[in-house]
Amino acid sequence: MLSFDKEEVMDICNGRKRRKVSGAARGCRQTVVKKMRREACKVLRSLTVGNNNNKKHQLETTEEEDEEQDDEEEHSFCVSFLSNGRLKAGVSPVASPRYNLIREVGRGSYGVVFEAIARTTGATVAVKRLQCDAPENVELALAEFWALTSLENRHQNVVQLEECVLQRNGLAQKMSHGNKKSKQYLRLVETSLKGERILGHPQEPCYLWFVMEFCEGGDLNQYILSRKPDPHTNRSFMRQLTSAVAFLHKNNIVHRDLKPDNILISQKSGSPVLKVADFGLSKVCAALNSKNSEENAAEGAGGRGGNQNDINNINKYWLSSACGSDFYMAPEVWEGHYTAKADIFALGIIIWAMIERITFIDAESKRELLGTYIRQGTEIVPVGEALLENPKMVLNIPQKARSSMSEGVKKLLQDMLAVNPQDRPDAFQLEVRVDQVTCRA
Known part of the structure; x- marks a missing residue:
C-alpha cells in the first residue's frame, strides 16, 4: 500500500479524477437507494407537512373509530398537524397534541427526521417519518422497526425507540412487534415479502413515524472533525x-451499515455518548421465536442460516444481500x-479513520x-474492495508517519480488517481486547 497525505487525496477527490462515492454499495439492490421526493407530500387532504422553515408543527393523536379496524379500535387515532400553534382551517382539536415538530x-x-418536543414530559425527541410508498421503502422501515423492537433491554450506546406509529388514510395506529391482530401491520409485512404495492396511494400516502x-x-x-485530536x-x-x-x-x-453517519452523539450527560442508529439495512438473525418469523422469512432462505444450530450463533448465520456503504x-x-x-470490519475502518x-x-x-x-493510481478505493481484488495485500497501519497509534491498537486493527472473516475477532472478543489496549494507553 502506498503512503499519502490527506491534502493530496483531497485534491484528487475534488478534481476530475475524483472517485464517485454513492454512499451505498454498488452491489446493493438499486431499489434501496431510490431518493424520496424532495417536497413533502400531503398527509391529509386538508393538511400539509411544512418544509425546513423552522415552523413549529404539532403531531396530534385522537381516538377514532373505524369499521374496518374493529379489533384495533383501542389503538386507532387521527393524525393532523398544526402550524405555528394554530389550527388549519376546518380542523377541530379532539385531544392535546402529543408532539410538537420543531x-x-x-x-x-x-x-x-424532525426535532420534536413531547408534550407530556417536555423532553426533546427525534421523530423520523418514513413514507411507505414502495416495497423497498417498506422493507427498510420494517427492518429498523424489527431490530429496535426486538431489543428487550436498553443499551446506552444504541439509539432508543420510544414508539412507532403507522399512519394511513388519516388514521394512525401504534405499532407493536409481531401484532398479528393488526391488519395494517400484516399488510406492511405482505408488501415487503411480495414486493408489490399494497398500502396507500400517491393521493393518500402511508407513513411510519418513529x-x-x-x-x-x-x-x-x-463531532470528530470539528474538534482537535483527543x-x-x-x-x-x-x-x-x-x-x-x-x-x-448478543x-x-x-x-x-456501520459508518460515522450512522453513529450519533448525545451530550446530555456532559460527556459525549455514542449512539448507533439507522437500522434500515439491519438483519435480525435469530429465528428462535415467533417474534422474528416475518423478518427472517424475507432473507433466511437466501443464506445458509436454515440450520437451527447455526442460527443460535450469529457468526454462523450467512447473509446474501450485498448492502452497506462502499468505504x-x-x-x-x-x-x-x-x-x-x-x-x-466496518468498525475497524471507522476506528482507524477516527484515530x-x-x-x-x-x-x-x-x-x-x-x-x-487504498490509493491505486489516481483513484481511492475502499479497503474491502481492494482486499477482495488482492487478498495478499498488506495494509499499512498506521498510515501517517507521525501517528500516535500504539502497537496494541495497530495489531487489533490488523485483525479486525483481516481478509478472512474467520481471522477477525468476534464482537465479544473485540470488546475485551479494546478494553485491554485502551487501558494500557
Whole structure:
C-alpha cells in the first residue's frame, strides 16, 4: 500500500479524477437507494407537512373509530398537524397534541427526521417519518422497526425507540412487534415479502413515524472533525462502539451499515455518548421465536442460516444481500456472502479513520467524511474492495508517519480488517481486547 497525505487525496477527490462515492454499495439492490421526493407530500387532504422553515408543527393523536379496524379500535387515532400553534382551517382539536415538530434536522434516501418536543414530559425527541410508498421503502422501515423492537433491554450506546406509529388514510395506529391482530401491520409485512404495492396511494400516502431519543451532538463525522485530536475521546469512543456492537450481536442483530453517519452523539450527560442508529439495512438473525418469523422469512432462505444450530450463533448465520456503504464494506460483502463479522470490519475502518483522521470527500453530498481507503493510481478505493481484488495485500497501519497509534491498537486493527472473516475477532472478543489496549494507553 502506498503512503499519502490527506491534502493530496483531497485534491484528487475534488478534481476530475475524483472517485464517485454513492454512499451505498454498488452491489446493493438499486431499489434501496431510490431518493424520496424532495417536497413533502400531503398527509391529509386538508393538511400539509411544512418544509425546513423552522415552523413549529404539532403531531396530534385522537381516538377514532373505524369499521374496518374493529379489533384495533383501542389503538386507532387521527393524525393532523398544526402550524405555528394554530389550527388549519376546518380542523377541530379532539385531544392535546402529543408532539410538537420543531424543525427538520435530517433527510435521507427514504425518510425525514424532525426535532420534536413531547408534550407530556417536555423532553426533546427525534421523530423520523418514513413514507411507505414502495416495497423497498417498506422493507427498510420494517427492518429498523424489527431490530429496535426486538431489543428487550436498553443499551446506552444504541439509539432508543420510544414508539412507532403507522399512519394511513388519516388514521394512525401504534405499532407493536409481531401484532398479528393488526391488519395494517400484516399488510406492511405482505408488501415487503411480495414486493408489490399494497398500502396507500400517491393521493393518500402511508407513513411510519418513529419516535426516538434525540442526539443533539450530530454524527461522528461532525463531532470528530470539528474538534482537535483527543486520544482520551478516541479511547472512549472505541470502548463505546465495541460495547454497542457486542450488545447488538448478543441480541442477534447485524447492523450491516456501520459508518460515522450512522453513529450519533448525545451530550446530555456532559460527556459525549455514542449512539448507533439507522437500522434500515439491519438483519435480525435469530429465528428462535415467533417474534422474528416475518423478518427472517424475507432473507433466511437466501443464506445458509436454515440450520437451527447455526442460527443460535450469529457468526454462523450467512447473509446474501450485498448492502452497506462502499468505504466500510468487508471484502465478503462485495461478494454477497457474509456473516456478522462484516460489522467488525466496518468498525475497524471507522476506528482507524477516527484515530488518524483519514477522510474523503463524498461525491454526492460534497461532505468531508471519515473513512479509510487504498490509493491505486489516481483513484481511492475502499479497503474491502481492494482486499477482495488482492487478498495478499498488506495494509499499512498506521498510515501517517507521525501517528500516535500504539502497537496494541495497530495489531487489533490488523485483525479486525483481516481478509478472512474467520481471522477477525468476534464482537465479544473485540470488546475485551479494546478494553485491554485502551487501558494500557
